[in-house]
Amino acid sequence: MKPSTLDDLAARLGAEALGTLQPAAAGIQADRARLAVVFPGLPRKVGREPVRGGVTALGPGRLDLDAFRRCDLAAAWLLLTTAATEAELLDLYAHGDIEERAMLLRTLPVLPVAAVTTRLFGEVQRSNIVLHLEAGVCDSDLFARAVGHAGFDPAAANRLLLKLAFLDLPLRRVFDAGRHANPELSRMLIDLATEREAAGRPVWRDTWRLIGAAPCPGAVARLVGGLEHGDDGVRLAAAEGLLALARTDLAPFAAERLPREPRGDVRAVLQRLAR
Amino acid sequence: MPIFEPHIHMFSRITDDYERLSLAGVRAVLEPAFWLGQPRTSVGSFVDYFETLIGWERHRAQQFGIHHFCTMALNPREANDDRVNKDVLAILPRYCEKDSCLGVGEIGLDDQTKAEETFMAAQLELARKHSLPALVHTPHRDKKKGFERCIAIVRDCNFPMERVLLDHGNEETIKITRDLGCWSGFSIYPNTKMDPARMTSIVLEYGVERMVINSAADWGVSDPMMVPRTVVKLEQAGVARDRIDQLVWHNPIAFFAQSGRLDEAMLAQPARANLRETFDGNSVLRGQDPDKV
Incomplete structure (x- = not known):
């Protein structure tokens, strides 16, 4: 049986990381303002090392684990566990530094496609930070799954692929984008x-x-x-x-x-x- | 000789200053959150300022190979302003957790009011909660008494002295701080504070243990090159090279490494300077060809 997204993330993160994350999640559930304080420290607490493992089914889609870091998976676990709202995700993005924003964007392929996905695609579209385009659009099938959702019609998808061309990122890193x-x-x-x-x-x-x-x-x-x-x-x-x-x-x-x-x-x- | 400039307000400086600093060997700068020359009227101005310190300013420094760090705080002067003080304190926790934030500061005293003391104590507690060292601004007027009051507040809060940098010191204050266990900062600032010759005398008399020097350059008549200038004066005075190296590189790193967020190995290399990269679409080049800069 396919493990739940949370179980899969937990297994990949390991007991030590969960020992840090579980109290943090409990703290957030007791006081939502803690999310903004806990989130920036995740790279220091669980590490920035690459996860490794190649293209893998994880959550609602597929992603290339070689491009993901431990803190990215930890962020996804934390946001899913605490059922972070769209407003909270947008707040983390708005007030995050470059690395935090990249970490948040890396969680998107693991979360269900929602309004926040397309909102953040819009943010990535407006930015020229290559790291953010990579984190939001590359190394997963999120782009292909998102096309057609509200806020991401074929014209918006065209503009995002044109941005990929503008910044010279390879098409193969956006899984199934050729179908578009x-x-x-x-x-x-x-x-x-x-x-x-x-x-x-x-x-x-x-x-x-x-x-x-x-x-x-x-x-x-x-x-x-x-x-x-x-x-x-x-x-x-x-x-x-x-x-x-x-x-x-x-x-x-x-x-x-x-x-x-x-x-x-x-x-x-x-x-x-x-x- | 690589230099870690531990107190400079690059927000108020021009891009050319970064180039000059880089050419003079400055490998890293630390920018304390401070007073902008006029009062801010809402907490939103602080939010934008703090985000500049972790965003655009870091990017701008990196374009010249300089690592950029900061400390976050409500500065002493605006601690007196009831329009913003409580709200700024409330938003600080998220900024204290930012990766490039290595401490809480500038906190401390300016006019030596009750409100300044209250917010200094509250921010020492903030530093304790986030396991950060504290950068303490000391008053320009009635300095000796202000220094003693800052020290008393640190003691009252039971904050570890070795995690405190008492800044803007001079010949009088070093006599107070040298045996306290805290760190002593000296701002080499034209016409006020310290100058390179006086700083050289202090080093010759007291050595360099737990001591840092900075330019505190800001929007005033100030000089971001004061640390490199002082290095030259120290060399000319015969101070050993390893002592100077300790003063301008190892000491500031040792103090701010108490945050647990500073990797000395990473500082061994200049920051990644890629003039083609932009920050939110904005570039220091303002349309110039990166290959010709």
């Missing part, structure tokens, strides 16, 4: 790519993957052109984008590139395209 590909997002990404190229700046590699999955005007030319790009990562992404596009009429471009392609991983995709 759509022509409007492709248009936004191509516009950003054009702007970046005009400024002589690099383009987010995952652009080629997403525009292949949901083409918009200009996507095909970019994908074909991507096969000749000097950056290995861009060529791989372009080849994968073309594969997603599934256009047999473009196979000659892959066949023409294949004998000149030095990278094995790119060649493997080109061979599938050239068939």
Whole structure:
């Protein structure tokens, strides 16, 4: 039988951490103002070491434990145990320092998707602190589970993925985000790519993957052109984008590139395209 | 020689000061919460100020490789202001638990009123509850009596003397504090407080045990470079390098490490300086190209 989220968190935290957390939770339940005092001290009390364990089902979804720290899980345990309200979570975020905010955002994948999830996605969207975008959106399936909830419609999801591109974080860190590909997002990404190229700046590699999955005007030319790009990562992404596009009429471009392609991983995709 | 500047109000200083401090070897600064030059009229102003100390100001310091810490408190002068004093005391516990908060301060006495004494005692209790040391501001007027009164309050509260830094000392107060077991702070501040030459005389006479020096630079006519300047004077006076190192690096670290939140190994490296990073979208570059700064 699948353990409850609290049991799972408790087992991962261990008896020593729980010995610290349980009295703290009791104190909060007796006096809600204690939450704001207890929360900032969690990294010092239970540690900042990575949890480790890879991609794991935990709570309502999946997350990559390698990206989570002991204090993140402790924070999730504490907030669930004390049934922290939306107002309390927003207060912790509003008055938290950079690390506290990251810790709070890391608890979101373990908590049920709720109004506070989308409110904090909005906060992350407005911030340029990479750590907070990573903590809120990366290394779990929270983004994919949240799309469609009130306050996080497909347009808001597009804007958040565009932010990911803007800050150059890899798409694979947002589990299942590729499923959200759509022509409007492709248009936004191509516009950003054009702007970046005009400024002589690099383009987010995952652009080629997403525009292949949901083409918009200009996507095909970019994908074909991507096969000749000097950056290995861009060529791989372009080849994968073309594969997603599934256009047999473009196979000659892959066949023409294949004998000149030095990278094995790119060649493997080109061979599938050239068939 | 790395320097830990244990009392400087960077909130009131310009970004160029961070660069100068960094070039002069200042690896870490501690910014005590203080009086902003005019009274605040509501607790909300304190909330915003405290959050600047743990947020934007830390970020700004890090952009120049400087670790930024703070102490949190209701300052003595505004302890007299009934519009804010009780409310500020009520919000302090959450800020005392912030990671970069290494103590409670500046508490202490200014005009030496009853209200100042009440809030100093209340904040010593706060420091005890949060296992933090206390940074005590001593009065500029009637200083010797004020020092003695601060010490009496610390004793009345049964607060451990080794966790107290009595700041803004001078030639008179060192005679009182040197055998108390507390730490003595000296502010090297132009025209008032101490100057580098007088500080050198104190070091030559009393040594450097449980002693720290700072610039206390703020919005007034002050000089954030006073600690590096004093280091030069001490060297020229023949004070041994390891003694100077103790005074400007090991001593402040030892005092604030009593918070349990200061990792000396982490201070061995400059703070991570990434000019491309922003804080809530705000950057010290104000539109400049980070590669050209």
